[in-house]
Amino acid sequence: MRLLKIVPDNTNIDFVRLRYWAFGLTMLLTIAAVALVAVNRLNMGVDFAGGLMIEEQFQTPPSTDKVRTAVDRLGVGEASLQQVGLDGRTIAIRLPVQKSGDEGATNAAVNKVKAALAEQFPGAKFSRYSTVSGKVSGELVQHGILAVVLAVIGICLFAIFRFEWQFGVSTGVAIMHDVLMTMGFFALTQFEFDLNIVAAVLTIIGYSINDKIVIDDRIRENMRRYRKMDMREIINLSVNETLPRTVMTSLTILLALASLLVFGGHVLRGFTAAMILGVFVGTYSSIYVSSSLLITLGLRADPVATDKPVKPNPASGAERVGPQR
Structure with missing residues (x-):
């Protein structure tokens, strides 16, 4: 093979x-x-920008202006929207850190958004949410x-x-x-x-x-x-x-x-x-x-090593080649 x-x-x-x-x-x-x-x-995510990020999945691709209007009237802060996925049915809603900053305020904001979107967009499903404080x-x-x-x-x-x-x-x-x-x-x-x-x-x-x-x-x-x-x-x-x-x-x-x-x-x-x-x-x-x-940067190969002839050392006591008397 x-x-x-x-x-x-x-x-x-x-x-x-x-x-x-x-x-x-x-x-x-x-x-x-x-x-x-x-x-x-x-486009910094919640991990780096801080705040609250909610993902909502709709039956059909909705108008982002209508979604933003529905969220802004809830009083949870200015919303930033981004379509997620190729079909455009999932929207990520980013909100600023809630004023009190505790878990109760975060859960209340999430529940408000879920209820408002479910009411205005029948069939909308809550996907997930994550939150990170500004210090973190x-x-x-x-x-x-x-x-x-x-x-x-x-x-x-x-x-x-x-x-x-x-x-x-x-x-x-x-x-x-x-x-x-x-x-x-x-x-x-x-x-x-x-x-x-x-x-x-x-x-x-x-x-x-x-x-x-x-x-x-x-x-x-x-x-x-x-x-x-x-x-x-x-x-x-x-x-x-x-x-x-x-x-x-x-x-x-x-x-x-x-x-x-x-x-x-x-x-x-x-x-x-x-x-x-x-x-x-x-x-x-x-x-x-x-x-x-x-x-x-000037990189070069190592030069070729050359063999130099070795000169005899008179002090070495080497035998002398020649006729013997």
């Missing part, structure tokens, strides 16, 4: 030739992602940022001690690119950004560094094996040698994520979308950004 080979054995793609185009595209995408986050802002949400924001920053710093330090400092810098640049692309995607789509997405970002970082370490390790091996070869040729050879593994890993992960996107429901849709984006972005940055940046 023949093995399935998506990438032929004799593949020889000149990835480094496009490095300047890749650097330009990476810079443009990074600037666009930062601008999107600054202008559109992230602030702590979660700090801890989430700290987790991502420490993960990136730890990975860069590992690459520096495991390989060379150039590998650590290139890895850090590629990972920050992956993180910023994810943030820009959520600012553009306005998917809810909560603790699940922080977990997705950390998972994307783990996937990206896994691919980068494999390529970097092959580059280091080829640097020792082909010491006379140009660095550009070494990187192209290393990336092409690891390309079948990269493609197969990405495809298998995408198959699992596609199933999760279709059958996982709207609760996991943001997490799954972030992971799918991370697979594409992480693979791109591993091949075109992290590897090619090593040339710009």
Whole structure:
């Protein structure tokens, strides 16, 4: 039985030739992602923004204006609505933290919303609700940022001690690119950004560094094996040698994520979308950004060791070759 080979054995793609185009595209995408986050802002979930979030499921997609009007007249605060799911029948209603802040006030607000929507929209069903205080949400924001920053710093330090400092810098640049692309995607789509997405970002970082370490390790091996070869040729050879593994890993992960996107429901849709984006972005940055940046950073192969002739030492007492008297 023949093995399935998506990438032929004799593949020889000149990835480094496009490095300047890749650097330009990476810079443009990074600037666009930062601008999107600054202008559109992230749609912070209750975990980070604080407040009360209620999900209501309707028989048919309702008018968001009618739902907002029904909730605003209850006196529980200004409501922010967002349609959840592909069919548009589920709406997430976000309310500010209730004045007293205790569990009784929260339950009273939830019961008011449930009763008002059930009365105005027959067949509407209450799905779930969650609440987070402002103090807790602030702590979660700090801890989430700290987790991502420490993960990136730890990975860069590992690459520096495991390989060379150039590998650590290139890895850090590629990972920050992956993180910023994810943030820009959520600012553009306005998917809810909560603790699940922080977990997705950390998972994307783990996937990206896994691919980068494999390529970097092959580059280091080829640097020792082909010491006379140009660095550009070494990187192209290393990336092409690891390309079948990269493609197969990405495809298998995408198959699992596609199933999760279709059958996982709207609760996991943001997490799954972030992971799918991370697979594409992480693979791109591993091949075109992290590897090619090593040339710009001045990485070179070890020089070839040359055998120098050993001069005889007169003080060594070695026998003199010549006629004996």
